[in-house]
Amino acid sequence: MTEQQENLIPVFIMGKQYMVPAGLTIMKAMEYAGYKLVRGAGCRGGFCGACATVYRIQGDPKLYFGLACQTVVQPNMYLAQLPFFPARRATYNTTQLEPTPTTLFGLYPELLRCLGCGTCTKACPQQIDVRAYMAAGMRGDIARMADLSFDCIMCGLCAARCPAEEAQYNIAILARRLYGRYLAPRSKHLEDRLEEIRNGKFDAEIQALKNMSVDELKARYRARDIEPGD
Amino acid sequence: MSGYPPEMQESIRLVEATRPRRLKETFPTMTLEEREAILKAYHPDYKDETFRAIRVGVSKGQRMPLELADIVEGRPHIGPDFDLSDPIAETDVLVIGGGGAGVSAALLAQENGAKVILVTKLRLGDANTMMAQGGIQAADRPNDSPAIHYLDVIGGGHFTNIPELVEALVTDAPFVIQWLEELGMMFDKEPDGTMVEAHGGGTSRRRMHSARDYTGAEIMRVLRDEARNREPDITVIEFSPAIELVLDDKRQIAGAVVMNLETGAKGYIKAKAVILATGGGGRLHYQGFPTTNHYGATADGVVLAYRVGAPLGYLESMQYHPTGAAFPEQILGLLVTEKVRGLGAQVVNKYGDQFVYPLEPRDVESAAFIRECARGNGVVTPTGQPGVWLDSPMIDIIHGPGTIQRALPAMVRQFARFGIDITKEPMLVYPTLHYQNGGVRLKADGSTEIPGLYIAGEVSAGVHGHNRLMGNSLLEILVFGRRSGRSAALWAHQARPGTPTLAHLEKWNRELEEMGVDTEVVSPILLPDYTRHQ
Ligand SMILES: Cc1cc2nc3c(=O)[nH]c(=O)nc-3n(C[C@H](O)[C@H](O)[C@H](O)COP(=O)(O)OP(=O)(O)OC[C@H]3O[C@@H](n4cnc5c(N)ncnc54)[C@H](O)[C@@H]3O)c2cc1C
Ligand code: SF4
Ligand code: SF4
Ligand code: FES
Numbered sequence: 001m002t003e004q005q006e007n008l009i010p011v012f013i014m015g016k017q018y019m020v021p022a023g024l025t026i027m028k029a030m031e032y033a034g035y036k037l038v039r040g041a042g043c044r045g046g047f048c049g050a051c052a053t054v055y056r057i058q059g060d061p062k063l064y065f066g067l068a069c070q071t072v073v074q075p076n077m078y079l080a081q082l083p084f085f086p087a088r089r090a091t092y093n094t095t096q097l098e099p100t101p102t103t104l105f106g107l108y109p110e111l112l113r114c115l116g117c118g119t120c121t122k123a124c125p126q127q128i129d130v131r132a133y134m135a136a137g138m139r140g141d142i143a144r145m146a147d148l149s150f151d152c153i154m155c156g157l158c159a160a161r162c163p164a165e166e167a168q169y170n171i172a173i174l175a176r177r178l179y180g181r182y183l184a185p186r187s188k189h190l191e192d193r194l195e196e197i198r199n200g201k202f203d204a205e206i207q208a209l210k211n212m213s214v215d216e217l218k219a220r221y222r223a224r225d226i227e228p229g230d
Numbered sequence: 231m232s233g234y235p236p237e238m239q240e241s242i243r244l245v246e247a248t249r250p251r252r253l254k255e256t257f258p259t260m261t262l263e264e265r266e267a268i269l270k271a272y273h274p275d276y277k278d279e280t281f282r283a284i285r286v287g288v289s290k291g292q293r294m295p296l297e298l299a300d301i302v303e304g305r306p307h308i309g310p311d312f313d314l315s316d317p318i319a320e321t322d323v324l325v326i327g328g329g330g331a332g333v334s335a336a337l338l339a340q341e342n343g344a345k346v347i348l349v350t351k352l353r354l355g356d357a358n359t360m361m362a363q364g365g366i367q368a369a370d371r372p373n374d375s376p377a378i379h380y381l382d383v384i385g386g387g388h389f390t391n392i393p394e395l396v397e398a399l400v401t402d403a404p405f406v407i408q409w410l411e412e413l414g415m416m417f418d419k420e421p422d423g424t425m426v427e428a429h430g431g432g433t434s435r436r437r438m439h440s441a442r443d444y445t446g447a448e449i450m451r452v453l454r455d456e457a458r459n460r461e462p463d464i465t466v467i468e469f470s471p472a473i474e475l476v477l478d479d480k481r482q483i484a485g486a487v488v489m490n491l492e493t494g495a496k497g498y499i500k501a502k503a504v505i506l507a508t509g510g511g512g513r514l515h516y517q518g519f520p521t522t523n524h525y526g527a528t529a530d531g532v533v534l535a536y537r538v539g540a541p542l543g544y545l546e547s548m549q550y551h552p553t554g555a556a557f558p559e560q561i562l563g564l565l566v567t568e569k570v571r572g573l574g575a576q577v578v579n580k581y582g583d584q585f586v587y588p589l590e591p592r593d594v595e596s597a598a599f600i601r602e603c604a605r606g607n608g609v610v611t612p613t614g615q616p617g618v619w620l621d622s623p624m625i626d627i628i629h630g631p632g633t634i635q636r637a638l639p640a641m642v643r644q645f646a647r648f649g650i651d652i653t654k655e656p657m658l659v660y661p662t663l664h665y666q667n668g669g670v671r672l673k674a675d676g677s678t679e680i681p682g683l684y685i686a687g688e689v690s691a692g693v694h695g696h697n698r699l700m701g702n703s704l705l706e707i708l709v710f711g712r713r714s715g716r717s718a719a720l721w722a723h724q725a726r727p728g729t730p731t732l733a734h735l736e737k738w739n740r741e742l743e744e745m746g747v748d749t750e751v752v753s754p755i756l757l758p759d760y761t762r763h764q
Contacts, residue, residue: 025560031760038469038491038757042356043524045564046644047447050356070647072560091459094414126643146416150442151639154451173455177414180452184416185423193370193404205377206401209384210393221385222262224434227373229574 009075026053026068026079039083046070049155052125055079065123065157085156087167090174099182101140108171111137113164120158120168126151130158130168137171145172146179233558233649238658241580241609245619245656248582253627257576257584265594272597272604274661275547280517285745286738287536294545294668295516302533302542303742304753307473308487308496310735314476317485318497321347321465322722323715324485325505326472327531329357330446331687331707331714332507333453335676336464338715339505344722346464347499348457349488351471351508351526351756355454358509358524358688359707362446363567363640364430365438366708367701368403371427374435376400383702386432386591387695390544394674395693399702402709407439409708415452416441428572430700432591438701443567443640446704471530471756474735475504475538475683478728483682485730486534491756502725503682503718506531507711510666510688513758516548519663520563530754531689535670538734540678543691544668549698552577552595554662556617558648563662566641568592568700570620570657573637574628578619578656579607585618593697596661609658617658626653665703667694676714682721684714 008019011029018033027041042050051068058076068081090107097103104111111134120130128151136144149172158168196202209217232239260268270276281293284302294302323339325332328350336348348354369379379400384391407425411417418426418440427436441448457464469491476498478484485501508531512523521527536542553566571577571588577595578584579602586598602608603616610616622641625634634653635642645652665688670678672690677683687707694702742749 023559028560028760032762034761036757036759036761037525038352041525042352043361045361045522045524045561046640047444048353048356048360048524050353070644072648089458091461093459094456095412150416150448151444151643153447173451176416177452177455180414180416181412184411185419185421187370187411187419187423187425189372189424190370190404190407190411192372194408197376197401197404202376202401205375206380206397209377209380210397214389217381217384217389218262221381221389224378224381224385226434227429227436229429 009073011073012078014080015078020073022073024073026071026073027051029073030068040068040081044069047153049153050083052082052155052157053079054082065125067125067155082156082160085160087156087159087170089167089170092174094177094181097178099142099178103178104137104140104142104171104175107174110164110166111171114138114166115164117163119161119163123157123161125155125157126153128152133172134166134168137175142175142178143183145175149176232655234655235612238609238611242655244580244582245578245621248578249621249624252576252584253624255584257587259587260590260594265590268597268601269593272600273593274517274519274550277517281546285747286741288539289536289542292542292545295548297514297516298511298529298545300749300751301529301753301755302536303747303749304533304751305749306537306735306738307489307752310732312487312732314498314730314732317500319347320500321345322501323503323505323718324349324499324501325507326486327507327509328354328466329507329509329687329707330359330449330453330704331711332505333457334708334711335505335507335686335715335718336457337453337460338712339719340460340463342716342719344719347467347501348464349467349470349472349499351469351491353468354457354466355450356524356526357450358527359446359704360450361522361524361565362704363443363565364569364572365428365440365445365701366704367430367433367437368407368439368705369400369435369437370404370407370425371435371437374437376403378435379403379437382433383699384695386699387697389695391695392692395672398674398713399693399706399709403705406705406708410449410452413452413456415448418442428569429589430568430572431589431595432699438572440569443569443638449704472534473754475534476730476732477538477734478730480728481681482725482728483680484727500730502722502727503684505684505686505714505718506535506670506689507685507687508689512663516663519550520554521663522551522554522563522565526757528755528758529666530756532669533754535678535683535685537738538680540680540683541671542669543671544696547667547696548663549592549665549667550596550661551664552592552599552661553620553659555657556615556660557611557658559613560648561644562615564644565662565664566620566657566659567638570622570625570638570641573625573633575620575622575624578621580609581607591697591699599661603660611658615660617660619656620659621656622652623654623656665698667696667698672710675717676710677717682725684718686710686714
């Protein structure tokens with residue numbers, strides 16, 4: 001194909017110019033340019049945070065942030081990947097923690113040094129209000145921090161931009177795990193079921209199913225009653 | 231402004247016009263006979279010319295997709311003379327693969343007293359597990375039971391599943407949910423603690439547990455965080471895929487050779503037990519289909535286990551997820567979670583009419599989409615990709631405004647990036663390569679035919695028979711990850727290792743030659759090649 005037919009546009013990958021088809025994601029554009037990715041590509045679907053990318057458009061002083069697998073290239077984009085960020089991570093044993101503000105501050109004393117500047121929020125490719133979840137953390141509100149940070153894919157862009165050297169996403173997962181383990185209401189029906197299984201309530205029925213011929217199973221399967229939607 | 235071109239918007243008008251009427255309609259489900267007929271006529275698994283039998287190894291004669299057969303019959307990265315005398319590391323249990331199966335196996339092996347090394351191809355958690363949105367099944371509501379779950383699983387699998395494996399799956403399920411909660415996973419719950427549970431394709435009870443539409447991500451990041459807390463008992467080595475398994479002179483497992491993806495350096499990791507948890511193979515793009523899978527899904531585990539003599543099974547059936555994104559082009563093949571249908575979105579053709587019950591088992595649903603498009607009732611995008619509409623705005627009408635945003639934030643975000651508001655406009659979908667039903671044959675304790683080799687997750691075969699239901703895979707990886715972790719640790723405690731050798735490669739190379747397999751393919755292939763070749 002000729003360049004006209006393909007509608008090629010210039011992009012700068014780590015400073016070097018390549019012509020790539022308009023409409024590609026940054027990730028596919030890099031591959032089009034000849035990069036066989038090892039770092040900087042994981043799920044290719046916006047879930048893993050492997051492809052954090054920083055870019056600028058020629059003539060525009062602003063820095064932009066995005067996921068290479070989810071962001072479409074623009075003409076004269078200068079881009080660099082940030083496939084790894086050396087953020088600090090505390091080590092802990094969740095079974096021995098208490099779901100209290102002291103736990104958060106003890107494991108991550110730097111949490112209290114957040115300046116509230118909001119640079120992290122601007123960098124987040126998930127449009128999470130990172131500053132807000134950090135503020136919740138500073139108030140010791142674990143449930144709120146867990147809720148607000150839930151969509152975090154741990155890409156590291158917030159930490160890379162933070163003047164206070166926070167590891168926001170590592171603090172956030174601690175908050176979520178504390179919430180999930182200690183603060184979320186327990187499910188009675190789950191506990192009842194575990195008890196029933198331990199007491200062997202379903203053993204005979206399952207044994208019978210295991211020994212059934214395919215024809216018998218088919219008949220049973222056809223006769224299932226289906227619970228209505230909601 | 232809509233992200234859809236005008237021609238597609240015209241069809242959307244029709245979808246909107248039929249919506250009020252459809253809100254009161256339920257399309258009838260197919261009988262087992264109708265299901266069978268549509269599968270034979272339209273499912274990709276029935277395209278004979280895209281399959282062939284493999285010519286070497288213990289499962290010689292088994293049919294599988296051409297692309298997979300080529301790599302299963304590939305040449306090893308190393309020769310039989312590769313030096314095993316100076317291992318780069320030594321451990322009780324070596325886990326290969328850093329997805330949900332591998333990490334849960336590592337945790338359980340460690341809890342059972344083993345020293346663990348986990349090697350993975352990319353970063354820890356760069357895996358299909360991270361991408362799962364919809365949910366995880368477990369029969370824990372009063373109107374449900376493991377026996378009912380059993381029947382759903384085996385019916386969904388066309389009655390070809392291994393009964394002992396299904397039994398393990400359904401009876402461990404509620405325990406897995408509890409384990410995840412204790413690790414700190416945040417499930418969707420009512421204020422009183424009752425789990426929010428939805429239907430999935432082929433379920434007769436609502437038993438799909440979720441964590442918004444980041445269910446797999448939530449599981450994966452919690453497991454990963456836990457594994458990191460257990461260093462150095464669990465040592466993780468990233469960007470170091472296994473390229474060959476190693477046996478000893480007694481034909482027991484003795485570790486694996488791994489390769490540093492960045493430097494190319496190869497080294498032997500000696501281990502008393504190995505757990506293979508390498509996931510699936512969507513990136514082989516069978517029949518040219520796009521895929522939902524992560525970048526490293528290249529069926530490596532099937533190749534590795536087969537070369538040391540572990541039998542394969544069920545590889546003649548692949549799962550195509552009915553709702554892959556068909557528009558826009560940038561996200562072609564990406565998964566639109568089944569939860570969208572679970573919440574009430576119907577599937578309609580270009581005229582806005584329903585043509586299939588939205589929650590048939592996946593293979594049947596996919597075949598129905600392919601048939602509808604073959605009949606000319608699909609919508610065709612500007613790039614020529616056909617598709618049918620998934621009428622997402624119905625969800626807010628049924629459950630109240632804000633439901634889509636609350637229950638499907640990942641989906642809303644994906645499409646919003648391309649100017650499509652799925653709370654107001656439907657999504658165009660077409661089947662995409664999603665899941666490897668088959669793989670290496672598994673036993674209920676996680677073991678294989680090779681002493682000391684354990685297996686868990688999508689790389690394994692038998693749990694789901696010829697078709698997996700949504701939500702049973704996240705369940706499977708944890709059920710069998712935990713089982714194999716425990717079994718491998720127990721094995722390691724009493725193992726009597728012999729002398730490591732690569733004798734199996736001499737045999738393999740000889741067999742290739744005898745069968746006249748003259749191949750250039752070096753496998754496992756580790757990563758697909760998407761670079762443009764000029
Ligand atoms: C988009 C998507 C949505 C899904 N949604 C659902 C859902 O809602 N419910 C459900 O139950 N299931 C779902 N599934 C299926 C389910 O997520 C997977 O089947 C399951 O997570 C597989 O887990 P695993 O640990 O076996 O493999 P993976 O999670 O894929 O992990 C395998 C790991 O092994 C690594 N690896 C591969 N080769 C090598 C090698 N040679 N050496 C070392 N490491 C290697 C990989 O890089 C990866 O880290 C979904 C799948 C996808 C792709
Ligand atoms: S960038 Fe750092 S200092 Fe600024 S608000 Fe975010 S966490 Fe706080
Ligand atoms: S909160 Fe930070 S780590 Fe999480 S997605 Fe946003 S930028 Fe990435
Ligand atoms: S590759 Fe996983 S988020 Fe982009």
